[in-house]
Amino acid sequence: MDKKDNNTLSQGIFKNPSKDIPAGIVVFLVALPLCLGIALASGAPLISGLISGMIGGLVIGLLSRSHTSVSGPAASLSAVVLVAIQLLGSFQVFLLALMIGGLIQIALGFLKAGAIADYIPTNIIKGLLAAIGLILVFSQLPYAVGVEIDDSRLLDYSKDTFAGFEERVLMVVSSIAPGALVLSIISLGIMIFWDKTPLKRLKLFPPSLFVVILGVALNQLFKVFVPELFLEGVHLVNIPEVSQFSSLFTFPDFAAISNGKVWTYAFTIAIIGSIATLLNLEATDNLDPHKRRSPPNQELVAQGVGNTLTGLLGGIPITSVIVRSSVNIEAGAESKLSTLIHGFLLTISVLFLSNIINLIPLASLASILLLVGYKLTSFHMIRQMYHKGWPQFLPFAVTIIGILLTDVLLGVLIGSAISVFFLLRSNFHNPYFIETTNPTNKKKTIRLELSNEVSFLNKPAIKRTLWNLPKGSKVIVDASFSSYIEPDIIEIFKDYKQTFAVENNIDFSILGMGENLSSKKKIILDRKDTQDRTDLNSPQKILNFLEEGNKRYTDGDLVSRRYQNKKLKDFIKVDPLAVMVNCIDMREPLNMLMNTGIGDLIPLKVAGNLLDRHLIESIEISCRKQKARLILIMGNTSNKLILSSLKKILENPDSCSPLLVPAINEKFFKPEQLTKANLEEWSERLMAWNLEFSKNLILSQNQYLNHEISLGKIGLCTAIFDRKSGKIEFSPLHISEKVTNNNP
Known part of the structure; x- marks a missing residue:
């Protein structure tokens, strides 16, 4: 020293x-x-x-x-x-x-x-x-x-x-x-x-x-x-x-x-x-x-x-x-x-x-x-441990009893054994996340997303789940996020795919692993089902990518894109793909609807899909500073905000919601045309009209965006999300009639 x-x-x-x-x-x-x-x-x-x-x-x-x-x-x-x-x-x-x-x-x-x-x-x-x-x-x-x-x-x-x-x-x-x-x-x-x-x-x-x-x-x-x-x-x-x-x-x-x-x-x-x-x-x-x-x-x-x-x-x-x-x-x-x-x-x-x-x-x-x-x-500590649940309280209590009845070391070993039991039990129940992605279809699509590490401790849970899936279903095992899969688990997948799945008419596939289900300790991701970000270099390719992602969602073939975002710093290193404008009434997750990675989309919320000057400036910043190359204004069916505004007109004809003012001023909608019978029809028509109105507002009020869109560097389109089917109808990219030479 x-x-x-x-x-x-x-x-x-x-x-x-x-x-x-x-x-x-x-x-x-x-x-x-x-x-x-x-x-x-x-x-x-x-x-x-x-x-x-x-x-x-x-x-x-x-x-x-x-x-x-x-x-x-x-x-x-x-x-x-x-x-x-x-x-x-x-x-x-x-x-x-x-x-x-x-x-x-x-x-x-x-x-x-x-x-x-x-x-x-x-x-x-x-x-x-x-x-x-x-x-x-x-x-x-x-x-x-x-x-x-x-x-x-x-x-x-x-x-x-x-x-x-x-x-x-x-x-x-x-x-x-x-x-x-x-x-x-x-x-x-x-x-x-x-x-x-x-x-x-x-x-x-x-x-x-x-x-x-x-x-x-x-x-x-x-x-x-x-x-x-x-x-x-x-x-x-x-x-x-x-x-x-x-x-x-x-x-x-x-x-x-x-x-x-x-x-x-x-x-x-x-x-x-x-x-x-x-x-x-x-x-x-x-x-x-x-x-x-x-x-x-x-x-x-x-x-x-x-x-x-x-x-x-x-x-x-x-x-x-x-x-x-x-x-x-x-x-x-x-x-x-x-x-x-x-x-x-x-x-x-x-x-x-x-x-x-x-x-x-x-x-x-x-x-x-x-x-x-x-x-x-x-007593406060005992009560606190009890409120943490049995996995915490039982090893705690067993340790106390074990030490009192035996000695310190043996009591600690007994308590630790109980703690290990709960750990194994937790692994037994949590090797994957499971969801049914299209429950409305006759042929159910069941998706199992494996956790980061899947060991032999997870065998019972995986076998129990796979062998109890309904006949005639479609099963997707997503291993994209797994860094290690035990060879025993891979053997289970092989046996299931080659025998049980065939005999029970189960369409079984695995994402994130090679077709041969290699039993190497380190899983090599099979990325043929994923899109290389360097290929998404134009507005049209980005739009195609989003359309493909929505199709995967409706088909139940979602690809886990989390492997692209394992660290938070990865989110800010890669440019976003698109800025999304949708109504505050829509709470469905955009990343899931279009199967994108975290950070791919910049979401902006606005009531009734009606933009104003401040939001258009935010869109400009998203494109100019953050390099988003697509502007997508998306509405949704069954828009509760627009429907509520129309109901108020039926109750009080003198009332008028700000969500309806642009359509009334442009003479697209007249309150006297509204009845109980056509209430939902007008709700859908106004939602679609607001999308086009906001699109034209971007072109008319922002010189930078208008110029970049006319050159094809930034894309602009609208889309409508159908809440019943989960499908998104995308419009074609906006094409300017003539290109302006004024550089903002």
């Missing part, structure tokens, strides 16, 4: 000491019983848990680039450690396996195995957080009320959370320690209502640190004034005293390097520890209020260095720990300075401060963890 990196690191760590230092103290206080409890659950010496806590805070805290993650003894590996120590014969041989496991983790980091974290679904991460929250609540309630469940008051994560649940309930009811209950109620009340009291002005004391100090003070007052509330012995933190510094460490037995079981457990520790770290790291990043992302590969290297060192010095496996990390974030930590302080305080407490630390009531620490657990298992 160069000097510049050191300066940047220092500035980042010491940017918010007023928040990080108190947070580090709180995490240290929470980490103490966790370190001891996990060591006990692992069947290792109690001091080994503290060694791992110190290395997790100081070494991994320094090497990690996570701002809020805190590492320490791994509860997820406690069962593995317990069995490994027994089978390997001694704690020293186990330390050798742990050291090798750390080296394997370093290798995984350099091999960029941390990328697996990016593939963990968010609902699984939220399920993990909610489950950890519930475990905290269940495990801390006895401590909060002063009930001793086991021989030890330490946290034991190696046992089933619900084991002996009824016994615990009876024990809680019969043996509550009043002093612990009082401290818990006071502590929870202070933390919950902290922001509504004058205490919030204590910037250097977060509520969690304040309640710990208050708990010690109140318990000492209980000793003097209310002895029956005084807590001692198993109700307090208990750090073993260290007589000599050298007695802290235990070293690995290198003579067992050739033992196959050592290597087996080394890989087990490395794999499980790495997965647990990545899960907790992703969960911690989700809790970070700044939503900063931690580099997973760097984290694996840091964890590997930490586990190698803890194996050399007599610790137990280390991972990123979500409980400490969530407490760290809740306490207001902004950088990893809080992690380093927590590691430093663990070291100091082991060496010099055991007598002071042992005064802290466990009820005060339990209150902090109860509140953290409640926030992790937020």
Whole structure:
């Protein structure tokens, strides 16, 4: 690391000491019983848990680039450690396996195995957080009320959370320690209502640190004034005293390097520890209020260095720990300075401060963890996940239940399996888009547009659809937009075309692939059914192209032209073909009606197809600046706007809609000619007249367009869309009687 990196690191760590230092103290206080409890659950010496806590805070805290993650003894590996120590014969041989496991983790980091974290679904991460929250609540309630469940008051994560649940309930009811209950109620009340009291002005004391100090003070007052509330012995933190510094460490037995079981457990520790770290790291990043992302590969290297060192010095496996990390974030930590302080305080407490630390009531620490657990298992989050639907909620719920009934890793794997099931189910249902393009005809045309990638997972859906199509239908499979089609799918198409389609009189064709249905992995598009844009270099060719597209629409032979527009920037690189003027009454998609690509047409909407000066200027800009080479003014049958205007005349002869004024002024239409019997006839006649009127208006009012049209550089025509049949009747291109030589 160069000097510049050191300066940047220092500035980042010491940017918010007023928040990080108190947070580090709180995490240290929470980490103490966790370190001891996990060591006990692992069947290792109690001091080994503290060694791992110190290395997790100081070494991994320094090497990690996570701002809020805190590492320490791994509860997820406690069962593995317990069995490994027994089978390997001694704690020293186990330390050798742990050291090798750390080296394997370093290798995984350099091999960029941390990328697996990016593939963990968010609902699984939220399920993990909610489950950890519930475990905290269940495990801390006895401590909060002063009930001793086991021989030890330490946290034991190696046992089933619900084991002996009824016994615990009876024990809680019969043996509550009043002093612990009082401290818990006071502590929870202070933390919950902290922001509504004058205490919030204590910037250097977060509520969690304040309640710990208050708990010690109140318990000492209980000793003097209310002895029956005084807590001692198993109700307090208990750090073993260290007589000599050298007695802290235990070293690995290198003579067992050739033992196959050592290597087996080394890989087990490395794999499980790495997965647990990545899960907790992703969960911690989700809790970070700044939503900063931690580099997973760097984290694996840091964890590997930490586990190698803890194996050399007599610790137990280390991972990123979500409980400490969530407490760290809740306490207001902004950088990893809080992690380093927590590691430093663990070291100091082991060496010099055991007598002071042992005064802290466990009820005060339990209150902090109860509140953290409640926030992790937020009812708002559960409700939010439920409203996202079963594909999101069910894996979330299964993850919670799986973790509570088994352990973290197995629960996450079960939840992930459910998530994969919904993913496969989604692929099963969505390999294509299907539509019937001409349902009014006797011979139905059914079009299946395949998705971008079609894999073997889509086989059941495709087979079910094809083999259930009606006899005598026309089937078009459009693969124009597909970049990959599994060879198995191509074989299905071959079999269907050669046998089932023939026997059931089904006209089966595929667009976007060669006739031989090549089974190459990369599909080569067959573009013989598409028009090369470079050929559309004249108004007449563009008009022919639009006529052909409309015929494809009415015949049900639409060609997907989306392959021309895979990127948005493609739309603006290619000149548009035509500017389309149609009535605001017409809402049918122009691209589908004429089978054009996105961006081929510039649509302009106007009431009743009547143009004015401003719209004609827009048409000029479309042709002059955007290079459109065809102006198409298109009306539609059953025009509701014109029909409504005519009905108003029947109701009130003195009324006259602006849509009818030009026709009345030109004496094409006289209101007295209108009757109920000829209402629809006049609607169609006026629609067609308005088209011609607007066409002539363009020629008479815009010199540039008139000149370009007369030279044949821009085409001008009208068209009428029949809403019943879908067919568009195009007029021939306008031909000027004489060419003007005045260049505008």
